[in-house]
Amino acid sequence: MSGRSDLHPARLAPHDDSGLQPERTSLAWGRTLLALVVTACFFLRWMQWHGSLAGALALGSLLVALFVWVMQRRRYRAGAAGIRDSRLAPALRSVLLVGLTVAGLAGLSIWGIVTG
Numbered sequence: 001m002s003g004r005s006d007l008h009p010a011r012l013a014p015h016d017d018s019g020l021q022p023e024r025t026s027l028a029w030g031r032t033l034l035a036l037v038v039t040a041c042f043f044l045r046w047m048q049w050h051g052s053l054a055g056a057l058a059l060g061s062l063l064v065a066l067f068v069w070v071m072q073r074r075r076y077r078a079g080a081a082g083i084r085d086s087r088l089a090p091a092l093r094s095v096l097l098v099g100l101t102v103a104g105l106a107g108l109s110i111w112g113i114v115t116g
Contacts, residue, residue: 022079029072032098036065039105046112053112057105064101068094 040061046054075091082088 021083022076025079026072026076029068029075033065033068033072036061036068040065043109050112050116053108053116057108057112060101060105064098068098 040058043054043058043061046057071091071094075094078091079088
């Protein structure tokens with residue numbers, strides 16, 4: 001044999017979930033990251049009308065997108081280990097941070113439009 005028996009799918013997979021939950025979750029976080037970057041681009045277009053407020057909103061969006069990107073591998077590994085060990089804990093801090101930041105960005109955006 002050529003040593004290919006080491007590439008058996010059961011040995012490569014970090015979990016036994018046939019529904020691929022960690023992969024679906026990772027893709028969802030990737031879509032969140034993309035949405036934050038696109039939102040930052042929209043805020044940059046506002047800079048000619050709203051100045052530094054739009055710049056701060058763009059920077060806030062990009063910082064949260066960076067957080068999502070940095071934490072994505074860690075969340076994937078934790079999800080795969082949680083499925084393997086039958087103890088999957090939600091990423092509550094990440095969800096709360098992103099949710100509160102999006103709510104804050106939305107509130108500041110509305111305030112900037114109303115007062116601007």
